[in-house]
Amino acid sequence: MKPLTNHKPSLHDQYLASLRKEKRWVRFYQLIIFVGFFMLWEAASRYQWIDPLLFSSPSKIWSLLMGKIEDGSLFSHIGVTLFETVLGFILGTLLGTCLAALLWWFPRFSKIADPYLVILNAMPKVALGPILIVAFGPNFSSIIAMGTVISVIITTIVVYTSFREVDANYIKVLKTFGASRFQCFKEAVLPASFPAIISTLKVNVGLSWVGVIVGEFLVSKQGLGYMIIYGFQVFNFTLVLLSLLIIAVLATLMYQIVALIEKSLIKNR
Amino acid sequence: MSFLVVHDISHTYFTEKTATTALEHISLSIDQGEFVSFIGPSGCGKTTLLSIIASLIQPTEGTVTLEGKKMQAIHPAVGYMLQQDYLFPWKTIEENLFLGLKIMEIDTPEMRASALSLLERMDLKGTEKHYPNQLSGGMRQRAALARTLATDPKILLLDEPFSALDYQTKLRLEELVWQTLKEYRKTALLVTHDIGEAIAMSDRIFLFAAKPGRLVRTFLVPSELRQLPPFAARQHPSFSELFQFLWKELDSLETTY
Ligand SMILES: Nc1ncnc2c1ncn2[C@@H]1O[C@H](COP(=O)(O)OP(=O)(O)O)[C@@H](O)[C@H]1O
Ligand SMILES: [Mg+2]
Numbered sequence: 001m002k003p004l005t006n007h008k009p010s011l012h013d014q015y016l017a018s019l020r021k022e023k024r025w026v027r028f029y030q031l032i033i034f035v036g037f038f039m040l041w042e043a044a045s046r047y048q049w050i051d052p053l054l055f056s057s058p059s060k061i062w063s064l065l066m067g068k069i070e071d072g073s074l075f076s077h078i079g080v081t082l083f084e085t086v087l088g089f090i091l092g093t094l095l096g097t098c099l100a101a102l103l104w105w106f107p108r109f110s111k112i113a114d115p116y117l118v119i120l121n122a123m124p125k126v127a128l129g130p131i132l133i134v135a136f137g138p139n140f141s142s143i144i145a146m147g148t149v150i151s152v153i154i155t156t157i158v159v160y161t162s163f164r165e166v167d168a169n170y171i172k173v174l175k176t177f178g179a180s181r182f183q184c185f186k187e188a189v190l191p192a193s194f195p196a197i198i199s200t201l202k203v204n205v206g207l208s209w210v211g212v213i214v215g216e217f218l219v220s221k222q223g224l225g226y227m228i229i230y231g232f233q234v235f236n237f238t239l240v241l242l243s244l245l246i247i248a249v250l251a252t253l254m255y256q257i258v259a260l261i262e263k264s265l266i267k268n269r
Numbered sequence: 270m271s272f273l274v275v276h277d278i279s280h281t282y283f284t285e286k287t288a289t290t291a292l293e294h295i296s297l298s299i300d301q302g303e304f305v306s307f308i309g310p311s312g313c314g315k316t317t318l319l320s321i322i323a324s325l326i327q328p329t330e331g332t333v334t335l336e337g338k339k340m341q342a343i344h345p346a347v348g349y350m351l352q353q354d355y356l357f358p359w360k361t362i363e364e365n366l367f368l369g370l371k372i373m374e375i376d377t378p379e380m381r382a383s384a385l386s387l388l389e390r391m392d393l394k395g396t397e398k399h400y401p402n403q404l405s406g407g408m409r410q411r412a413a414l415a416r417t418l419a420t421d422p423k424i425l426l427l428d429e430p431f432s433a434l435d436y437q438t439k440l441r442l443e444e445l446v447w448q449t450l451k452e453y454r455k456t457a458l459l460v461t462h463d464i465g466e467a468i469a470m471s472d473r474i475f476l477f478a479a480k481p482g483r484l485v486r487t488f489l490v491p492s493e494l495r496q497l498p499p500f501a502a503r504q505h506p507s508f509s510e511l512f513q514f515l516w517k518e519l520d521s522l523e524t525t526y
Contacts, residue, residue: 172355173349174372176349177372178345178372187372
């Protein structure tokens with residue numbers, strides 16, 4: 001970034017200061033809401049405004065968390081779920097991008113595949129869960145398959161659309177140098193579509209969490225989804241809520257990481 | 270023998286609803302080292318003809334020969350520059366510059382060195398590691414020219430390369446392109462809307478008409494103008510004379526059709 005004009009440094013400083021002030025206020029209110037929410041929750045549970053058996057309380061969740069950290073079981077559950085989710089969403093994105101490349105490479109194939117893509121996209125993918133479990137066995141592979149299947153079609157559609165929208169003149173430039181179809185793809189079509197691919201990455205983070213959690217519900221062996229379904233079955237809602245909070249934190253972290261990758265990858269556009 | 274011969278080219282574009290005859294029976298020839306311009310209303314098939322000469326599209330009818338050989342596939346002796354720079358935004362200026370070398374598999378240290386000297390000739394030394402969005406419009410167009418020249422084509426096809434630039438930048442770039450092409454002894458074919466630009470830069474001017482696209486007339490630019498660089502040519506008394514003449518021709522074309 002260029003340095004701003006320094007005609008009126010004081011005015012500019014004032015402007016920056018007001019920006020900072022505004023930001024501090026926003027943070028302040030966010031913190032208030034955060035702290036207030038948990039305090040209200042705790043109080044409501046303690047004074048029985050809400051059913052503590054159903055809604056638990058932050059302090060109970062906290063002590064459960066500490067206990068789970070001590071006996072080490074929490075980390076294995078988190079590890080399993082993270083592994084499945086990350087793999088699911090990487091596979092979904094990669095596979096979707098490859099499928100999109102195939103559609104781009106074979107225009108006739110893309111015309112033929114079009115209605116099927118629409119059907120597959122419209123179908124609720126989690127309904128495939130039982131079939132996947134039978135096909136891959138009741139273990140982590142079927143859960144990863146869930147995490148993948150849920151995002152692959154939409155990725156294909158979004159990325160393929162972006163492939164087709166690449167300015168034909170970039171391809172023309174390459175062709176005047178005698179570029180092959182593969183070179184056109186590698187030098188123009190794919191890099192020009194990076195922003196679209198990254199943005200599907202963002203969407204796929206969320207989708208893969210859905211796929212993996214539902215998968216873990218069904219397979220019911222380990223992972224955060226399993227913790228939820230187990231807590232539900234033994235009526236331990238503290239466990240359910242703890243899992244939910246952990247999922248919220250992890251999903252947000254993953255989303256932020258993808259956002260960072262996005263920033264560094266497309267800084268020159 | 271002529272360097273480039275366009276022989277009886279016709280081209281029709283087919284779409285579901287229409288068949289557009291973009292070009293009808295075009296024949297012309299260009300000598301080595303000559304600078305010619307195509308001028309005519311928009312839609313008269315200038316870009317189509319350039320694409321055919323570059324073998325980017327196959328004409329419905331007719332042939333193009335370069336140094337006596339029929340052109341069938343994209344030829345390394347032909348360089349093409351588009352209206353906008355189309356520098357790849359995710360590549361640095363240097364990577365853009367070497368793109369043609371890479372694709373033609375002539376990415377040798379010598380070719381790189383001569384490409385870099387072209388960049389310097391374009392007054393862009395020091396921008397090698399920059400990205401296109403850090404450069405102004407004129408700089409980008411110069412970088413695109415360097416990229417086109419880097420593969421050392423014998424003939425340069427320029428499709429309205431200055432039309433997206435502001436007037437001053439355009440005049441400066443005309444001067445630079447003219448000087449560079451003379452210096453490197455390139456044959457050049459310029460498409461333009463601008464009568465003045467055509468007169469100032471070229472040795473011969475081909476006038477096209479639209480619907481269907483066809484060649485109407487050829488003008489020889491007087492030798493006193495041909496020898497002058499574009500900016501000086503614009504000041505010469507015979508410039509405005511030819512300008513008036515061409516303007517009337519173009520005007521009558523656009524009013525009769
Ligand atoms: N890809 C295409 N498909 C169908 N028609 C086209 C295509 N490209 C150009 N045309 C038509 O051919 C005619 C000539 O176009 P073009 O060569 O771009 O003219 P110019 O460059 O002189 O403006 C126009 O009528 C245009 O609509
Ligand atoms: Mg055109």
